[in-house]
Amino acid sequence: MxxxxxxxxxxxxxxxxxxxxxxxxxxxxxxxxxxxxxxxxxxxxxxxxxxxxxxxxxxxxxxxxxxxxxxxxxxxxxxxxxxxxxxxxxxLPVSGEDMREIYEILTGLETVAAESVARMGLSEAQTAGLEQAVTDMDEALAREDLRAWAEADERFHMLLVDFCGNRRLRSLVGTYWDQAHRVRMITLRLRPKPTKSSQDHADLLDALRRRDGEAARRIHRKHREGSGEMLIEILETHGLTAL
Missing domain, CATH: 1.10.10.10 (Winged helix-like DNA-binding domain superfamily/Winged helix DNA-binding domain)
Structure with missing residues (x-):
C-alpha cells in the first residue's frame, strides 16, 4: 500500500x-x-x-x-x-504561474464582493463574524501561531464572499481558494510576519461598517494584489516551481 x-x-x-x-x-x-x-x-x-x-x-x-x-x-x-x-x-501540482493567475482571479472576484457587501450594509451578526475573524488573526499573531492566523484569514475572506449573496461568485472563489490553500500552507513560514495583512482586514472592516463601497473596493484590491505579489516572490526566491 x-x-x-x-x-x-x-x-x-x-x-x-x-x-x-x-x-x-x-x-x-x-x-x-x-x-x-x-x-x-x-x-x-x-x-x-x-x-x-x-x-x-x-x-x-x-x-x-x-x-x-x-x-x-x-x-x-x-x-x-x-x-x-x-x-x-x-x-495536480500548483506552479508559480498558476498562483499568479489564481490571485488575479481572486483579486477581481473578491473586490466585487467587498464593494457589494459595503453598499448593501452588514447585519449585526455579519459584523460580529468579521470582527471575530480579525480578533482571531490578531491573537494568533501575538502568540506566533501562523496556522491559526491563516485559518482566521481564510474565514474572513470566505465570510466576505458569502455575505455578497452571489452564489456563482462564491462557488468560483471557493474553487480557487482551494487550489491556493496548499501553496499558502507550504509557504506560511517563509513569509514575513503578516502584520500588515491583519491591518488590511481591519481597514476593510471599517470601510464595510461605513458602507463605503469605493474604499472597500480600493482597500481589498490593494491587499489582494500585495498578497499575490509576495507569494509569487517567495516561490521564485526559494525555487519552488511546483507544489
Missing part, C-alpha cells in the same frame, strides 16, 4: 464516529471518499504529484471502486487531481 494512503480507513472511521448522532443525513460512500481525499490533499498530507489507482484508494478506504471513482471525478472538476483511464489519479 502506498504510504500516503496509509491511515485513510482509520481517518474515515474517525470521521464517521465524530458525525454519529449529529442531525442530517448520513454521507454516502462517495461523499465520504470525496471529503476525506479533498481534506488530505488541501492539507498536503497527500502531496502534489502523488499517483494511485482507483483500486489502491478503494482498498485504503475499505470501500468499492465506484464511490472512489465518483469522488475522483468531483476532485478533478475542482482542479485538484487528474483522472487518467487505467491509471487512476494524480494530484
Amino acid at each position: 502506498v504510504s500516503e494512503l496509509a491511515g485513510l480507513k482509520q481517518a474515515l472511521s474517525d470521521a464517521e464516529t465524530a458525525a454519529a448522532g449529529l442531525p442530517g443525513r448520513r454521507l454516502s460512500y462517495s461523499d465520504q471518499a470525496y471529503s476525506l481525499l479533498r481534506r488530505k490533499i488541501l492539507d498536503n498530507e497527500i502531496s502534489a504529484g502523488f499517483q494511485a489507482t482507483e483500486q489502491e484508494i478503494a482498498q485504503a478506504l475499505g470501500m468499492s471502486r465506484t464511490p472512489v471513482r465518483e469522488a475522483l471525478v468531483r476532485l478533478a472538476n475542482e482542479g485538484l487531481v487528474e483522472v487518467r483511464p487505467r491509471h487512476g489519479m494524480r494530484v
Whole structure:
C-alpha cells in the first residue's frame, strides 16, 4: 500500500464516529471518499504529484471502486487531481504561474464582493463574524501561531464572499481558494510576519461598517494584489516551481 494512503480507513472511521448522532443525513460512500481525499490533499498530507489507482484508494478506504471513482471525478472538476483511464489519479501540482493567475482571479472576484457587501450594509451578526475573524488573526499573531492566523484569514475572506449573496461568485472563489490553500500552507513560514495583512482586514472592516463601497473596493484590491505579489516572490526566491 502506498504510504500516503496509509491511515485513510482509520481517518474515515474517525470521521464517521465524530458525525454519529449529529442531525442530517448520513454521507454516502462517495461523499465520504470525496471529503476525506479533498481534506488530505488541501492539507498536503497527500502531496502534489502523488499517483494511485482507483483500486489502491478503494482498498485504503475499505470501500468499492465506484464511490472512489465518483469522488475522483468531483476532485478533478475542482482542479485538484487528474483522472487518467487505467491509471487512476494524480494530484495536480500548483506552479508559480498558476498562483499568479489564481490571485488575479481572486483579486477581481473578491473586490466585487467587498464593494457589494459595503453598499448593501452588514447585519449585526455579519459584523460580529468579521470582527471575530480579525480578533482571531490578531491573537494568533501575538502568540506566533501562523496556522491559526491563516485559518482566521481564510474565514474572513470566505465570510466576505458569502455575505455578497452571489452564489456563482462564491462557488468560483471557493474553487480557487482551494487550489491556493496548499501553496499558502507550504509557504506560511517563509513569509514575513503578516502584520500588515491583519491591518488590511481591519481597514476593510471599517470601510464595510461605513458602507463605503469605493474604499472597500480600493482597500481589498490593494491587499489582494500585495498578497499575490509576495507569494509569487517567495516561490521564485526559494525555487519552488511546483507544489
